[in-house]
Amino acid sequence: MTRMIFSDMHQHVLWGVDDGPHSEQAMQDLLEQNAQEEISLVFATSHSDPQLRPLDLTLYRKRLKEANAYCKKRGLNLRVMPGCEIFYRPSAADLLTEGKLLPLGNSRFVLVEFGELVTIQQLQDAADKLYRVGYSPVFAHVERYRCLKRSPKKAMQLREDYGITFQMNCRTITNPHGLMEQFFVYRMLKAHAIDVIATDAHDTVHRPACMKAAYQAVANLCSERYARELTRFGQKLVKE
Numbered sequence: 435m436t437r438m439i440f441s442d443m444h445q446h447v448l449w450g451v452d453d454g455p456h457s458e459q460a461m462q463d464l465l466e467q468n469a470q471e472e473i474s475l476v477f478a479t480s481h482s483d484p485q486l487r488p489l490d491l492t493l494y495r496k497r498l499k500e501a502n503a504y505c506k507k508r509g510l511n512l513r514v515m516p517g518c519e520i521f522y523r524p525s526a527a528d529l530l531t532e533g534k535l536l537p538l539g540n541s542r543f544v545l546v547e548f549g550e551l552v553t554i555q556q557l558q559d560a561a562d563k564l565y566r567v568g569y570s571p572v573f574a575h576v577e578r579y580r581c582l583k584r585s586p587k588k589a590m591q592l593r594e595d596y597g598i599t600f601q602m603n604c605r606t607i608t609n610p611h612g613l614m615e616q617f618f619v620y621r622m623l624k625a626h627a628i629d630v631i632a633t634d635a636h637d638t639v640h641r642p643a644c645m646k647a648a649y650q651a652v653a654n655l656c657s658e659r660y661a662r663e664l665t666r667f668g669q670k671l672v673k674e
Contacts, residue, residue, distance in 0.1 A: 439472060439474045439511075439666075440471065440472055440473045440474065440475075440645045440649065440665045440666070441473065441474065441475035441476075441477075441665065441666055441667065441668030441669050442468070442473050442475070442476045442477065442632050442633050442635070442643065442645060442668065443477045443479070443517070443538060443545070443572070443601070443630060443632050443667060443668040443671065444477065444479050444519065444545060444574060444575075444601055444603075444632035444633070444634050445464075445468075445476050445477065445478065445479060445632065445633055445634065445635045445643065446478075446479065446480060446481070446519075446634070446635065446636045447461060447464050447465065447468070447476055447478050447501060447514065447635065448461060448478045448480055448494065448497035448498060448501060449461035449497060450493070450497065451480040451490070451493060451494055451497055452480045452481040452487075453481065453636060454480065454636045454637070455636070455637060458500070460637060460638075461497075461500075461501060461504075462504055463637075463638050464635060464637060464638055464643065465501060465504060465505060465508075465510065465512060465514075466508075466510070467635075467638045467642060467643050468510075468512055468635075468643050469510045469511065469512050471633075471643050471644070471645045471646050472645070472646065473512065473633075473643060473645055474511050474512055474513065475512075475513050475515065475668050475669060475672065476512065476513070476514050476515065477514075477515045477516070477517040477538050477539065477545075477668060477671075478494075478497075478498055478501065478514050478515065478516060478517060479517045479518055479519040479538075479545050480494060480518050480519065481518070481519050481521070482518045482519065482520050482521070482535055483520075483521040483523070484520070484521075484523045484525045484526055484529055484535070485521075485523050485525070486521075487521075488534070489518050489534070489535060489536070491534070491536075494516075494518075494536075495516075498514060498516060501514040502514050515538070515539045515668075515671075515672060516536050516538075516539065517536050517537065517538040517539065517545060518535060518536045518545070519545050519546075519547055519574055520535055520544060520545065520546045520547070521546075521547055521548070522546045522547065522548050522560050524563070526544075526546070526560075526563075526564070527563045527564055527566070527567045527569070528567075530544060530564075530567065530569055531567050531568075537569060538572070538668075538671045539668075539671040539672045539673075540671075540672065540673050541670075541671040541672075541673070542568055542569050542570055543569070543570045543571075543572050543599065543671055544564060544569045544570070544571060544572065545572045545574050545601070546560065546564070546571050546572065546573060546574065547573075547574040547575065548560070548573075548579060550578050550579060550580055551580060552579050552581065553581055554581050554582075554588060554592060557573070557579075557581070557592060557598075558592070558596060561596045561598055562596075570597075570599065571598050571599065572598075572599040572600075572601055572629075572630070573598055573599070573600055573601060574601050574634075575601060575602065575603045575606070575634060576589065576600045576601065576602060576622075576628075577602055577603065577606045577610075577615060577618055577619065582618070583614055583615060583618045584614065586617070586618055586621035586622055586625075586627070589618075589622065589627065590622070590625060590627045593627055599629045599630065599667075600622070600627065600628050600629050600630075601628075601629065601630045601631070601632055602619070602622070602623075602628045602630075602631050602632075603631070603632065603633070603634045604631050604632065604633045604634070604644050604645055604647070604648030605633075605634070605641070605644060605648075606619060607619055607623070607631060607648045607651050607652065608644065608647045608648055608651050620655070623652060623655055623656055623660075624655065624656065626656070626660060628664060629664070629667060630664055630665075630667035630668070631645075631648050631649075631652065631664045631665060632668075633645055633648075645665065648665075649661050649664075649665050652664055
């Protein structure tokens with residue numbers, strides 16, 4: 435594979451903020467792995483549950499500054515941008531407008547996740563509410579939601595009707611679990627119904643930043659052009 439420059443819009447790279455790296459060294463190791471994977475732009479999407487685990491913005495911004503300082507010190511071609519992975523609650527829209535939750539970079543896109551048993555109607559309602567306050571939803575790891583996984587056709591229809599950005603995890607592409615997930619990945623990618631792939635990395639071993647392998651898998655299944663689109667989406671979310 436020729437040298438590529440990737441963006442990763444879903445990664446838990448900051449230490450001590452959520453279930454990502456638990457030490458400064460672990461964060462630095464993950465940053466180094468990103469550079470090795472030719473990822474030049476990472477969105478630090480720490481978990482935030484408005485009801486159970488609100489985002490500590492003071493700590494978050496401190497860790498974000500530390501991450502970028504390390505990249506600069508080491509001369510890594512890597513920039514870490516703000517964001518969070520919001521476990522969707524009805525209050526999320528208001529918290530976004532109040533600045534208590536973070537969109538991706540300086541865009542109006544927001545990364546949201548749901549419980550595995552979420553319904554199509556609940557996904558529609560969430561999208562509607564976010565659109566009404568001026569935010570565009572990115573549904574994190576869509577392969578986890580049973581209502582979508584069981585019916586790629588319904589998933590495609592939801593994406594088309596509501597203009598939702600669908601994100602799929604890299605490890606799901608390279609190592610899908612079970613026939614249903616394999617079929618979902620195949621159908622969605624072949625239909626170009628996934629908009630972005632991301633690592634959802636938490637560490638360098640158990641949940642690593644495996645972007646290169648996922649890129650190559652998409653290129654082999656579909657095309658190099660589509661693989662580039664899926665791995666560069668994050669660049670659209672950064673305005674200088």
